[in-house]
Amino acid sequence: MSIDSPDRVKVWNTFFKMAREQAVSAKKSYDKNWLDSGKTFSGGTLDDSKTQSLAIVAWCLLALEARASHLTEELRDKGRLTSAQARAVHYLPIQEQWALLPKLARRNKHSDISFEKAPHQAIAEVASLRNDLFHVNYDNVLKNLPPPRKAVSLFNEFVYAMEDMNVILGRHKKHHKRVLGIALDKMKLGAD
Numbered sequence: 001m002s003i004d005s006p007d008r009v010k011v012w013n014t015f016f017k018m019a020r021e022q023a024v025s026a027k028k029s030y031d032k033n034w035l036d037s038g039k040t041f042s043g044g045t046l047d048d049s050k051t052q053s054l055a056i057v058a059w060c061l062l063a064l065e066a067r068a069s070h071l072t073e074e075l076r077d078k079g080r081l082t083s084a085q086a087r088a089v090h091y092l093p094i095q096e097q098w099a100l101l102p103k104l105a106r107r108n109k110h111s112d113i114s115f116e117k118a119p120h121q122a123i124a125e126v127a128s129l130r131n132d133l134f135h136v137n138y139d140n141v142l143k144n145l146p147p148p149r150k151a152v153s154l155f156n157e158f159v160y161a162m163e164d165m166n167v168i169l170g171r172h173k174k175h176h177k178r179v180l181g182i183a184l185d186k187m188k189l190g191a192d
Helices: 003-031 047-077 084-091 092-106 121-135 138-144 148-168
Strands: none
Touching: 003 047, 003 138, 003 148, 047 121, 047 148, 084 092, 084 148, 092 148, 121 138, 121 148, 138 148
16 A cells, blocks of 8 residues: 555655754754744644654664764774775664674674664664665655654663663673663663
8 A cells, every 4th residue: 555645745844844943953053043934844744743753763773873883983993894894884784783793893792682672672673664764665654653652662772772782892891871861761771
């Protein structure tokens, strides 16, 4: 079942609206006297709950891509990967990059990531939405977009997965509460 043109317009307009909101914020930061006249988008946008879920998933995906890239480049900087190897890792799907990081870091302890349980399950769930979201497969974006409660849960688990990866890679000896505090809700994590 393909979504109709009005729903496609709402998805497109929602992305456009989110970009405009950031542009408005930036403009206000350097031009204190500027006032936004506000705009509506012909054809409408997704409702607030879908917009929020879309934004959470999109930003988590970008943050995940950036984090995996940073950790890969850090391994290159430390001489554990050559430039060619790091480049090759960057071309892998994001879930595979995440799973490989402990092995590439040559950390024998806790080197296997379990995508079947929290917190790394969120990595797999977010990664599964990547292509539909970034290539804007309208049918799948709307069909698979999590409701707000689930999107917030994915964000929380994402934060915990990021910090868990720091421990797995030996960047910290234990999970830092300061980092875990970025999550909106607390959750159990390993031996905390």
